[in-house]
Amino acid sequence: MKLENKVSVVTGAASGMGKVIAILYAKEGAKVVVSDINIEAAKATVEEIKAIGGDAIAVMTNVAKEEDIQNLINTAVNTYGTVDILVNNAGIMDNFEPAGEIIDENWERIFAVNTTSVMRATRKILPIFLDKKDGVIINVASAGGLQGARAGAAYTASKHAVVGFTKNTGFMYAQSGIRCNAIAPGGVETNISASMTGRSDFGMGRIMPGLALNPRNGKPEEIAKIALFLASEDASFVNGTVITGDAGWTAY
Numbered sequence: 001m002k003l004e005n006k007v008s009v010v011t012g013a014a015s016g017m018g019k020v021i022a023i024l025y026a027k028e029g030a031k032v033v034v035s036d037i038n039i040e041a042a043k044a045t046v047e048e049i050k051a052i053g054g055d056a057i058a059v060m061t062n063v064a065k066e067e068d069i070q071n072l073i074n075t076a077v078n079t080y081g082t083v084d085i086l087v088n089n090a091g092i093m094d095n096f097e098p099a100g101e102i103i104d105e106n107w108e109r110i111f112a113v114n115t116t117s118v119m120r121a122t123r124k125i126l127p128i129f130l131d132k133k134d135g136v137i138i139n140v141a142s143a144g145g146l147q148g149a150r151a152g153a154a155y156t157a158s159k160h161a162v163v164g165f166t167k168n169t170g171f172m173y174a175q176s177g178i179r180c181n182a183i184a185p186g187g188v189e190t191n192i193s194a195s196m197t198g199r200s201d202f203g204m205g206r207i208m209p210g211l212a213l214n215p216r217n218g219k220p221e222e223i224a225k226i227a228l229f230l231a232s233e234d235a236s237f238v239n240g241t242v243i244t245g246d247a248g249w250t251a252y
Contacts, residue, residue: 004029012090014041016190026054063117096203133177170240186246
């Protein structure tokens, strides 16, 4: 039980990596606040956790809204008394648009979900962590946050921003008992492609050579194991950094 009696909040936990992280945390003894904009699917994740003897609640959260972030963390504290682990997992893809094809509305939506939500959730959780001088923040970035040709310009920029935010936060609060790290998954079998509305032919043509170098796609369970490591005391000396899970894709 690596997370016994810990309270965790996982955004985007109704499906994909977030769901598997939530279930694995519960198996390791954590109480889990399952956050997602799809409340019915979030409730289904909670039922799976309860079926294995875990403790979880579902909270409907549109991470692009400040009031929903406030409600999420407040509900977690009101239910379980505190929060020990925050996993900022919720995210959406762009349509592989290069800079010349970006529409302001799409740029703003991608940054609101992928980047601003990470800042707001971190900002909200920090007083709790600072008060007890203990806490873990895990941000799900992307191989697209390390490289330039794994997605479109908006998604790439949003995830680069998450990486920078992670490093700054980890450093700033390192002496306060708080760790902040990121995971950069490569290609993982999730439903994130459902957030695409129409791929750019030019953008896809430019990134195809890089996509062809991918050794294989990963399973959500493989990313969840990294998230468990970072949340546990096994990673007590790991802070302000990014762990890449991509089968060696970005090593090229």
